[in-house]
Structures are given as C-alpha cells and as structure tokens.
Amino acid sequence: MAASDVVFRVKRYRPESGGRPTFQEYTIPYRSDMVVLDGLNYIKDHIDPTLTFRWSCRMGICGSCGADVNGQPRLTCGTYVRDVHKGAVTVEPLSNFPILKDLVVDFDDFLRKLASVTPYIVRKDWGDLTKEYVQYPEDVEAYRQQSLCINCMLCYAACPVFGSSPEFVGPAASALALRYNRDTRDEGADARLARLNTRTGVWECTFVGECSVVCPKDVDPAAAIQTLKFLATMRHMRRLLMPGSSSR
Amino acid sequence: MLLEPIFWSLFSLGGFITAFLFPVTLFLLFFAAPFHLWPTDPAAYSTFGGHWKEPLVRLFFFVLIGGSLFHGTHRLKFMLMDAGFKGRSAEAFLDVILNGVAIFGSLGALFYAVRGWLF
Amino acid sequence: MPMTSREYAWKRRPGWWLRNRRYLMFQLREAGGVICALYGLVLLNMLVQLRAGESAYTAFLDLLRTPPVLYLNVVLFALVVWHALTWFMLIGKAQPIQFTRQPLPWKVVFGINVLLWLGVSGAVVYLIFGGI
Incomplete structure (x- = not known):
C-alpha cells in the first residue's frame, strides 16, 4: 500500500x-x-x-x-x-x-413514525386561503431549530433506546412534532401530544443525549423530547384535574 | 391509565432534590467524622438526635428520602428495561414493585418525620 | 416490525454502553441515580434506628464506618456526586422552562447551578446540621 x-x-x-x-x-x-x-x-x-x-x-x-x-x-x-x-x-x-x-x-418504520406525528400544519378550518397567515421573525425563530431536520436518521442510529425498543417513536419524529407544535399557524398540538404521551412515545426516552451529539443540523432532538415530556405532563395534569376543559 | 407523567414529575422533582441536597448530607453523615474532615461528628447520636427535634430537619429528611426513592426507582426501572426486562407484563411488574418501594419508603419517612412531633 | 425475509435484522449488542465514552458516562449517571435511592433507604433505616434508641443507632453507625462499608461508600459517593453534576448539565441541555427570551448556553446554566449547589450545601450545613 x-x-x-x-x-x-x-x-x-x-x-x-x-x-x-x-x-x-x-x-x-x-x-x-x-x-x-x-x-x-x-x-x-x-x-x-x-x-x-x-x-x-x-x-x-x-x-x-x-x-x-x-x-x-x-x-x-x-x-x-x-x-x-x-x-x-x-x-x-x-x-x-x-x-x-x-x-x-430499511427505514419504512421511521416514515410511519414520522407520519404518526402529523409533521405538517394542521388546521381545523383553513378559512380564506387567499389571505396570508402572517408570521413575524420571532414566530419563525420559535421553531427554526427543529425545522432544520433533514430526516437523515443519524439520531435513530445513535439512540440505544430505539436499538432495544424499535417501537419507540424516536428523536427526529419527536423534534418535528415540537416544530409544528411551536408553529403559530398550527392547530394540531393536542393530537401530537396525545400521540407522544403513550408507552411508545416520549416516555421511553432516558435522555442519553447521543441523538443531539450526532445530529448534523444541530436540531437537538434530546432537548426537544424533554420539552415534550414537560408539555405532555402539563396536558395530562390539566386533563386529570379539569376533565371538562377543551384542548390547548 | 397512563401513570408515567406523574412518576416522571416525581422523578424530576427527586432529581433536583438529590442533586442539590444529597452530596452535602452524605458527606456530613458518612465521611466527615471517619476521615477527620470536620471538627465535630454530625452523625453522632447526641448531635443528630438533638437536631432531629426541629421540624425543619424532619421535613428535610422526609423530602430527601422521598425524592431520592422516586428518582432512583424510576431510573432503575429504565435500566432494567434496557437490560432486557421488557414487555407489558414485565413493565407492569417493575412499576408495581419499584413504585411500591418509593411510595412505602416515602410514607415510612413521613411517619418517622411526624412521630414525636405531631403525635 | 414487519420485514421481508431477505432483510438482515439488527440486534443491539449487550455491551452497547461500552461503545463510546458518552454512553459509559450515561450508564454511570443512571447508576448514580439508583445509588441515590439506595442511600434514601439507608437514611430511612437511620431514622428507624434513631427511633429505636442510642445503642441501636450507634451500632448502625459503627457498621457504616467499618472499613469495607466505608470504602464502598466512597465509591458510591463518587457516583452520587457524578449524578448531581450530570443533573446540572441536563438542566442546561433541556431547559423545558425558559426564564430568558433566548435559551442560555448549557454551560452557563451548568455554572449557575453549581454555584447554587454550593450555596444550598452551605445552607444545609447551617440550617440542618447546626453549622461547623
């Protein structure tokens, strides 16, 4: 050689x-x-x-x-x-x-998980589609970091929890759920939190943090998941204490 | 019903409690006197028993024991699941045993904390 | 997961946490958390012995201070301190509740927490253990 x-x-x-x-x-x-x-x-x-x-x-x-x-x-x-x-x-x-x-x-499984968090803007009523849904720079800043995800799945390869529990929804899908939950135009936050507040949702994460280390786009899915745990807990408690309250 | 949000909240609370309060407490009770790192022995019966009369000290140890139990049993559950203790029934078993330890341990600490003070 | 028969299934190796240093530090952190619960039970037993009287309490304390138990305690104590330090790092890295408009760099939050930790420890020395 x-x-x-x-x-x-x-x-x-x-x-x-x-x-x-x-x-x-x-x-x-x-x-x-x-x-x-x-x-x-x-x-x-x-x-x-x-x-x-x-x-x-x-x-x-x-x-x-x-x-x-x-x-x-x-x-x-x-x-x-x-x-x-x-x-x-x-x-x-x-x-x-x-x-x-x-x-x-084979990443079909990842695509199914991605689809399960509705990674697109959800609205109950689209209203007048000829007018704009205005967002200010700070509105965009709220979700910019998570929106940089390129679905490369390095975070799934780095996640030992996903390695032993293939049903775990995983880092990128969670980060993208947070990205749309933070979008001022979106109305699907409650359904996404309901999906993530399950046995196969964010609760499987043990915050190893390796997903954020390997992410080439600095999306920081580990932090996103901890935020989602917090939001899911708030939603859970609100529903326990005030069963009559409407979503969001 | 999903109980994980509740146990995760207690786990997080316990994380703060153990991180902030455990090192200094263990140092004073277990290492200060045997390694001659402290002028007195904070764990001696007369000293510790004397402080134990104060409600603040009792509250402190109740919070410390309860917090550490809810924190540690939650981590143990996920370590065991990671080590292969998986499936719905295994997880239910771990939930009952480990949360049982945390709940009864906290109740025990509460009992000793109020005993001789409130009754 | 449904797979076609020609795919090669992935199996995670049992020693995955030895694969890099960060995984190992994670396992030690988790072990530190479990050790905290163990000490919670030790403290609970201390209260039981305190209630039982001076001879029982002193016997338990002496047992804790026999060399094998004492040196085991030193090792476990290191894990408890590692657990505390990693917890302060995790608070910095997650920040589910933000007190500032922009999230702070995690090292800043870690530093604030360590300073707070030293302050709280000093307060515990005076309020709970009657000072030096």
Whole structure:
C-alpha cells in the first residue's frame, strides 16, 4: 500500500445469498480533501460496481448518505477522511435499522413514525386561503431549530433506546412534532401530544443525549423530547384535574 | 391509565432534590467524622438526635428520602428495561414493585418525620 | 416490525454502553441515580434506628464506618456526586422552562447551578446540621 492510499473497510450484505454481513477491504488513493462518500464512489466507479449505498446531494441537505463511520453515525458526504482516518476507515450501515443491502437500510418504520406525528400544519378550518397567515421573525425563530431536520436518521442510529425498543417513536419524529407544535399557524398540538404521551412515545426516552451529539443540523432532538415530556405532563395534569376543559 | 407523567414529575422533582441536597448530607453523615474532615461528628447520636427535634430537619429528611426513592426507582426501572426486562407484563411488574418501594419508603419517612412531633 | 425475509435484522449488542465514552458516562449517571435511592433507604433505616434508641443507632453507625462499608461508600459517593453534576448539565441541555427570551448556553446554566449547589450545601450545613 502506497503512502497516499487509504483502506476502506466496508460492511457488505448480499440479500440474495443470505448469511451474515461481512467486511470487505478496499485500498484506494487518498486525497486530503476527500470525504467518505468520495471514497465509496471511487470504489463503486473503479473497483467494485456491486457496492450499494444511498447518496444524492453531496452537500449535507438531502439526508440520504448516513452511515456508521468508525462506529459513529455520520453523513458520509460531510465527513472528511482526514478527520476519521486511523489506519482504516470503517463504514457500516446505520445501526438499529434492518439492512436491505450493503449500506442501504430499511427505514419504512421511521416514515410511519414520522407520519404518526402529523409533521405538517394542521388546521381545523383553513378559512380564506387567499389571505396570508402572517408570521413575524420571532414566530419563525420559535421553531427554526427543529425545522432544520433533514430526516437523515443519524439520531435513530445513535439512540440505544430505539436499538432495544424499535417501537419507540424516536428523536427526529419527536423534534418535528415540537416544530409544528411551536408553529403559530398550527392547530394540531393536542393530537401530537396525545400521540407522544403513550408507552411508545416520549416516555421511553432516558435522555442519553447521543441523538443531539450526532445530529448534523444541530436540531437537538434530546432537548426537544424533554420539552415534550414537560408539555405532555402539563396536558395530562390539566386533563386529570379539569376533565371538562377543551384542548390547548 | 397512563401513570408515567406523574412518576416522571416525581422523578424530576427527586432529581433536583438529590442533586442539590444529597452530596452535602452524605458527606456530613458518612465521611466527615471517619476521615477527620470536620471538627465535630454530625452523625453522632447526641448531635443528630438533638437536631432531629426541629421540624425543619424532619421535613428535610422526609423530602430527601422521598425524592431520592422516586428518582432512583424510576431510573432503575429504565435500566432494567434496557437490560432486557421488557414487555407489558414485565413493565407492569417493575412499576408495581419499584413504585411500591418509593411510595412505602416515602410514607415510612413521613411517619418517622411526624412521630414525636405531631403525635 | 414487519420485514421481508431477505432483510438482515439488527440486534443491539449487550455491551452497547461500552461503545463510546458518552454512553459509559450515561450508564454511570443512571447508576448514580439508583445509588441515590439506595442511600434514601439507608437514611430511612437511620431514622428507624434513631427511633429505636442510642445503642441501636450507634451500632448502625459503627457498621457504616467499618472499613469495607466505608470504602464502598466512597465509591458510591463518587457516583452520587457524578449524578448531581450530570443533573446540572441536563438542566442546561433541556431547559423545558425558559426564564430568558433566548435559551442560555448549557454551560452557563451548568455554572449557575453549581454555584447554587454550593450555596444550598452551605445552607444545609447551617440550617440542618447546626453549622461547623
């Protein structure tokens, strides 16, 4: 191996042949400005066209290129090889998800969870759609942080609770629920809190905090979940003490 | 009915109580005298028994014991669930046992806190 | 979770919390919380022994101060302090109730809490244990 080479240890899983996932090593030319995704694309273009992985935008916004790099969930397009290169770069599919092939995981379950928190503006009455629903900068600021989520699912790969309880609604879906609950145009807060105030909702979270560490967009889902626990408790107590009161 | 919001509230309250009050209390009662870090022995029978006559001291220990029990049993429940003690019946079992310890322990502390003071 | 048969199911390894330092610190924090409950029971027993009289109380205190129990206590005490410090960090990181328009950086909240902790500890020394 030349001094300007780097070894990629990539986890392979071939669904047609069954069996356990195995590691395959590739030695490729190293450049100081290459990201992990560049290495994977080099392998696919020059060495092994059967290597399968998702990617699209190469600029950290599409959220499709997540993988465990040296054991930590990362966007491969935003991870420089020079920062993680310790002899070899190990690339594995995101933890906690079933593997479809090589680095491609099945996230249907995540999409169902996302849908369960109605991650869009809910209104009882849309009213006059020719007029605007005005928001001031501080209204936007209230939910801006959570709205930056790109659904890359790194937070799910980092969450040991999701790893042992796949039914847990999880970090990103919770953060997005908070994002819409904080939107002044939205009227669906009560239904979202009802969804999250369940055995599979926010109560499973033990505040490990790793979701917020790995988040490439600084959404801070861990803090969002603690806020939701607080809001869900307030709602719960209000309904216990004042059963007649209307929602919100 | 979902009880988790109630136990989570007690867990959080207990978290504040244990974080702010436990280290100094344990230090004074368990370590100050044996390691000669304090001029007197705050845990000695005459000293501690003397302070125990004050209602504030009794309230303090009731809050401390109740808070720590609700806090610690809640964490133990989730540690055990994480270690594989899962499923609805296992969780119900943990809820009954651990919250039972917290509730009866708090009632016990309350009993000793008011005994000899209110009756 | 419904899966097609050709998918490879994920299983979390039992030693997941040894995978990185933050996971390990989390487990120690949780253990510290459980230790607090254990000390809650010890304190409760102290009250029971206090009620039972001087000889029972002193015997219990002596048991706590035999070397093996004492050194075990030192280790557990370290976990209790770690629990307190991490709790102050968590308050900074979560802040479900905000007292300022913008959330404060968590290290600021942590610092405020530690100062408050020292103040409260001093107050406990004087109000509960009769001063130095």
